[in-house]
Amino acid sequence: MKFSNSSKWIQVGLVAMASAFIAPLAFAQDAGTRVAVVNSEKVFNESNLAKAMQTRLQNEFTKRQDELRKSAEKIKAAAEKLDRDGAVMSEAERSRRQRELADQDRELQRKQREFTEDLNQRTFEERAKIAEKANLVLKQIAEQRKLDIIVQEAAYVNPKADVTDDVIKALNSQK
Incomplete structure (x- = not known):
């Protein structure tokens, strides 16, 4: 050839x-x-720091969430009333109430967007604090076990290489 x-x-x-x-x-x-793997989502969900973060965020945002829910219920009730009573209203009154409902709905949607943005921002801030502490713990674990690399979120992990539970234990033992 x-x-x-x-x-x-x-x-x-x-x-x-x-x-x-x-x-x-x-x-x-x-x-x-020497390689190890950590499941960061498990750290963010199961560590005491994560549970405390959830409690803080819940306490911080529950009141606003309840207010939004009440506003939505009021708008829904007003829309149902308008549907029931619309036939006996004058055209001008019906149009005025429809505009009011549309304005209230837009305002509610704006407040819901702000709520979601604020919650996401605070969640990001709190997770960054946990990540910072977890990274320090990961570095300590790497030094203690003489690891060269710690990878996040591997497709497959041999349980021997998973240090997630050790990270959670170390974080939980911190003050």
Whole structure:
């Protein structure tokens, strides 16, 4: 079988590409790279810091959430009343009430957007605090166990490599 110059270069290129992918793996194995994995969502959901964060946010936002729910119920009741009584109202009165309802609904939607934005912002701030503490704990675990890499959210994790529970325990033991 005779190869042209272009097919030789393709073969050389394929060998070079394969070497580029395989070499780091071989090096990592030869170097004895130690890897661990942490499930950050589990840390954000199950640690005492996360539970305290949920309580704080709930206490901070429950009143506004209740007010929004009450406003929505009032608008719904007014819309139902308008549907029932609209037939006996004058056209001008019906139009005026429809405009009022539309204005109230727009205002409610604006307040709901603000509520959601505020809640998301506060959640982000609180999670950042937890992440900062968790990263310090991860660094300590890496140093204690002589780990080279700690990866978040791996597709597959051997339970031996999962340090999530250790991170949660360490966070829970902090004041």
